[in-house]
Amino acid sequence: MLGINSIKPAPALAVCFGLIFQASLVSGEPYADFNNGAVTNYVKWLDTGGKPINAHDGGIIYANGKYHWYGMALRPLPVANSTNGGQKTVMGVVMYSSSDLYNWTDEGVILACSTNPASPLYGPMRFERPKIIHNPATKKYVMWCHYVGTPGNHGTRIGLGDAGVASCDTVNGQYTFLGYHRPIDTNSIVRDCTLFQDDDGSAYFIYDRDVRVPGPDFGRVLHVVKLTDDYLAATGTFYKITNASAREAPVMLKRNGFYYLITSGETGWKFNRANYYRATNIFGPYTEVGDPCVGPDTGATFDSQGTQAFAIQGKKDAFIFVAERHNTACMTDSSYIFLPVRFPSPDTLELQYFERWDLNHWPAAGASRQ
Ligand code: GAL
Helix, strand or coil: CCCCCCCCCCCHHHHHCCCCCCCCCHHHCCCCCEECCCCCCCCCCECCCCCECCCEEEEEEEECCEEEEEEECCCCCCCCCCCCCCCCECCEEEEEEECCCCCCEEEEEEEECECCCCCCCECCEEEEEEEEEECCCCCCEEEEEEEECCCCCCCCCCCCCEEEEEEECCCCCCCEEEEEECCCCCCEEEEEEEEEECCCCCEEEEEEEEECCCCCCCEEEEEEEEECCCCCCEEEEEEEEEEEECEEEEEEEEECCEEEEEEEECCCCCCCCCEEEEECCCCCCCEEEECCEECCCCCCCCCCEEEEEEECCCCCCCEEEEEEECCCCCHHHCEEEEEEEEEEECCEEEEECCCEECHHHCCCCCCCCC
């Protein structure tokens, strides 16, 4: 069991002060499944030390025989006794590791906020939607995120909506912040983003490009930007997914020769309907396929917003869709959703909600369940 409490938190302040959730694993039993809870629940997922997993809107990378789950730390709250109605950090990006995907050990902070007001990492700030990939040529782990400098409020000026880049020699070491910038042009504010690494080693920054200057590019549209060979910078080669306007929370995966891009609508932290696109070339064109969610409780992505999809080691076509159930009453009580990605036909995918499930969802070896 991953997560032990499934009470819908009603009194926000009580939740923020941790009065509702149990604080330790039941009898020290290791977890053996994913506990998403009902779509109305915010289930607290705990690490092996009994503390809530604190890695928000991040992702999972497999390295050195273990999965590593990273994200922006929302605890401790930037302001004491605040419900943190937005999402900011005074800690940075944190990481957990696991060999089974159920039990996660705290690896600590991998990219720390600074207490020096002159630092670009001075908190409270945001590393929204951080993503990490490994460059096989340079052997570096490279992180990109939506960087929002202190005070951590989204804005149009440079430093409040940019691409932040960091790198490290080891997956769980201290990442060096390499700076922030705006790919494509300085008028293009960076919003939600992700990274995608293709089979040939090329990598891409996929982001919601927000152009406020009147002209043909005005508006918010998802773009795919090719990265340099070392993954540390954007090249001038990019593709505008013109039919993905007003979409965000991009999640990309590749299966059977198709690039799938799962997105949300733009309603801030409020849940909305997902849709997904499909292409045979990363630079498009992308066909809008529709809502990937099936079964009961669709219409608002099962009350969540996607953050990443990652492949399970040793299983064919087995991906987990990671989403966050943002809790606007108290962001530190947002919960995580893991769902299996299903492929009902050679060129479609779907997401079905399971309150609880485990990796036996896929056969032990061979083709994935269709
Ligand atoms: C959401 C977006 C989040 C965050 C939030 C801020 O729409 O997906 O990543 O930027 O807005 O309001």
